[in-house]
């Protein structure tokens with residue numbers, strides 16, 4: 521049984537100094553952890569029947585309620601503004617940014633357990649929150665950390681499969697290939713072949729998802745060490761948390777870098793359902809493809825430069841600015857460089873968004889991190905100057921709907937500061953984090969019995985004829 525305890529939560533949040541405006545929104549949704557049970561699976565098992573009932577009621581009582589009109593602009597314009605997906609784990613407000621199960625990023629930073637007092641949230645805590653809608657206790661997070669470590673052994677054939685690729689293959693290609701190779705261990709596939717009843721689908725999906733989340737940092741760090749560190753692999757630490765361990769396996773034991781990785785993995789995990797990677801994962805999973813197949817597909821979408829690859833593009837672009845204009849480039853020179861980029865028919869990477877209409881809060885929290893840990897870093901100063909220089913120029917173009925920076929505008933300079941300088945690798949880090957969001961929703965897709973995704977498409981001729989008819 522789940523209890524809603526908004527009032528006591530409110531005072532708990534207040535005593536931790538959470539800002540009021542956002543708080544009012546989140547309290548409506550947030551469920552407080554009332555159980556000390558540290559087993560995530562049994563918590564989910566308890567939650568699923570009531571959420572199934574909730575969906576059934578929504579369908580039977582309100583199934584015919586209209587959510588808006590579909591215009592030809594929407595059909596031709598990448599479905600922008602068209603509501604068409606159920607995604608429980610997070611919701612994006614165009615002005616305010618992402619909320620994970622109702623919690624904003626600053627609220628997650630205050631409420632989710634950290635490795636040390638006042639530190640960045642542990643991604644395992646976010647996973648617990650996304651899956652259950654409840655803020656976990658430190659004991660629950662520690663238990664989940666341990667479970668993930670226990671599931672992290674990657675079969676040998678996965679390394680051999682990656683090794684079959686040329687070392688020059690893009691890190692995302694190597695990573696997605698590794699994830700495909702992990703698929704041979706899918707519990708869902710085995711259970712389906714044995715004829716599992718549909719009401720039980722979520723159970724092997726849960727098994728696959730937790731194993732996948734546990735193993736992606738191991739595969740990702742293998743790819744990094746293979747390409748950039750002569751294949752000298754660093755084994756997992758037997759007591760570190762998920763984010764700390766990922767930094768460790770990559771070769772970074774600086775406590776500040778480990779904190780950065782915890783923040784990085786937390787904030788990149790989920791961005792509601794319509795972004796290319798989440799939507800791809802959800803679509804592929806709707807055919808009852810298992811979590812490995814679905815997530816590998818999602819990674820291939822993330823590897824596109826308008827989506828996840830933008831973090832690579834941003835650092836490469838910043839480095840090209842430095843190469844051409846020097847580290848202490850003036851704002852005037854920066855403006856010229858931005859115009860040069862635009863005039864050569866390219867986008868300014870790290871700016872703009874399909875849904876957001878203000879500065880991405882994921883950008884803002886990375887800026888906070890930089891102000892705290894690396895205020896004098898020259899590339900951080902350059903990024904700060906771009907924040908002033910780029911938006912007015914994009915507005916001047918007259919077509920850009922959001923001139924403000926997104927998550928990718930900032931992540932590279934933080935990683936670069938701590939020595940992770942290989943920009944081509946950056947999207948792999950995004951991918952590791954995104955497994956948490958996509959797999960959490962996938963478990964709920966199965967638990968709620970969501971159907972095959974199959975929207976209707978039409979031709980230009982069909983649209984022209986339709987317009988003549990309605991004119």
Ligand code: NMX
Nearest residue numbers: 826827828830867868869870871872873874919920921922
């Ligand atoms: N630089 C130059 N032009 C831009 C930019 C930008 N940063 N952002 C939008 N535009 C252009 C866009 O290309 C389009 O031009 P055209 O009509 O000639 O095709 C026009 O402005 C209208 O686009 P919007 O409706 O504002 O944006 P849309 O929803 O289509 O695309 C992005 C969103 C994110 C793809 C776009 O803003 C972009 O290309 N940004 C740079 C790449 C980037 O940072 N991507 C990462 C997004 C976050 N993530 O991690 O996935």
Ligand code: MLT
Nearest residue numbers: 791794795796874875926
């Ligand atoms: C994401 O995190 O997926 C990006 O910001 C893109 C999006 O939300 O469309």
